[in-house]
Amino acid sequence: MFAALSPQFRSLGNAQNIMDAAAVLAVVTCGITFVLMMGSIDLSSAGVMGASALTVSLLVANNRNDNDLGLLGIAVAVLLGCAFGCLSGLALVLLKVPSFMATLGVSAIGLGVATLMFAGVQPNITDAMLKGWAIDRFLGLSYLTWIAVACILVGWLIQRYTRLGRYAYAIGGAEEVLALSGVKVKPYKVAVFALAGAFYGLGGVMVTSQLGAGLVQAGNGYDFSAITAAVVGGTLLTGGRGGVLHSAVGVLLVMVLTNGLVQVGVSPYWQGGVEGLIVVAAVAAAVIPQRRRNQVVK
Template identity: 45%
Template sequence: MAKTLDSDLAAPDVAGQPTAKVRRWRTASWAPVVVLVLLCAIISVINPNFMSFGNAQRIAQAAMIPLVLGIGATFIILMGSIDLSVEGGLTLAAVILSLLTLNGANGNDFGILAVLAVLIVGASVGFINGMIHVYFKVPSFMATLGTWFMGVGLANALLGGMAVRINDPWIRGLAIERFLGFPWGAWLALVCLAGAFGIQNYTRLGRYIYALGGGEELAVLSGISVVRVRIAAFTLAGVFYAIGGILAAAQLGLGNAQIGNGRLFTTVTAVVVGGTALSGGQGSVLQTLVGVLIVVVLSNGMVLMGVPPSVQIGAQGLMIIAAVALSIDRKLMRIVK
């Protein structure tokens, strides 16, 4: 019985979903692109320097970390959950990387093993998020609020308030060395995007994440193991935050406990502005790319126009409200908490 139910529901779901969804969301998923193009046009009219190759390099440099973080968060938001532990995972990853690789504070020099260890740390943070969320049945925003501060606290405890210089040329090279004019980190972020796109569209995990976000009751009835999908998604997101941590450490050339400050904000803004709905089920990592570019281009434009950087957080806050207000499907939610 369960088996027939499974195959009956799963087959039309896989076959019928893309056409219906693509048609319905064509306008909504193109709106952010239009915003991005308009934004670029307006800024280049005000300041022609915007369209230079040098500025494109600056934008790539600024976009690489938000892109990697945003990709991770997209998977969580697609499920209709939220991950507030971005800064916790990133800070912990950056600090552990700075302690394990060739650095100015201790004698460690584990090279590629350090990177591997950091990826495992990121995965564990995500795994813990998922376990708390699923097994204690704690809403994701509370579970990840806790792990956010635990991650940053642990990073602080490891460093005791210091900052550790990173001397490993390979890691510094991610931000400094260039390939075709763009830093290696930006290429790495694009590789992450390609990988995430593959996971999202061509694996079972990706389809199940969409299914959970679209309607969890239905997903359960079609035999999807919600527990496993949720834990896997949080773990995956944790790995992306760790990659973000590696890039952040490379960009700053050091690891400290403040390295993550403000990054949660940019991440959530980028995902939501890109058009991924907080209610889940609708969106894509490609839309997150557009969202990241909107956020980065806007802050780049503000710098070109001489607006102080501290205004940017406020502008992002207003963007979150506007984007969520425009993208939420209110018919689906009668009670908003």
């Protein structure tokens, strides 16, 4: 449809643009998909990405300090994301705080940590490798896009072939049954959140590579876009359905939609509004068949 409306949209260059623009969202969505499969929700990506963006920009070569850890710095940032995810998971299983509340809190903590590290001076990265990720191309696509593809592949393998991925499905489908059949559900829940956190951490690193600087707002808007992409891809918010590959398709759909809307002349400010409508409509469409049965909705 957009191809008919805008000649620019049809170009090969625009297809490359869409793929490159989708990279970060794809990685974040990959993480959130596992959480959604369990029937939980994760609003922490904005905060986690901010914290990991600042961490990585302070650990690789930059204008603020003498650190030059390169890949190790990236690994630390991803691990930090993992730790934040762990925190959400622990709050969920030990304190029994509903996941949207726990992750809202963790998001605030992440933003606070990022603001502390920001300390009023923007850290610009000078690390050639990390900067190159966003610029250098391989087979027409930037390195970031290939990283995203690799992430989706890893996510799919985890979902398909590891106990963690299978149990995430099962928790979303019927948690009581799983618990009654002797599976210790709690560690797996924490692990899923930690895995998602690691993906957000990597997403924060990728944003830093795109911007060339660590910003507190690195993850702004990604939390909701990722939920939109996952829901569009067919992951149910009630859990038990969907998957990484579904979400990857959802990411492309959302990116094509936002790119196409801009190309036909709709203000980019509407993007959030469109995403909001999509999520509400998609969730409504998914629950309408069970409307009669589910009388109680919180």
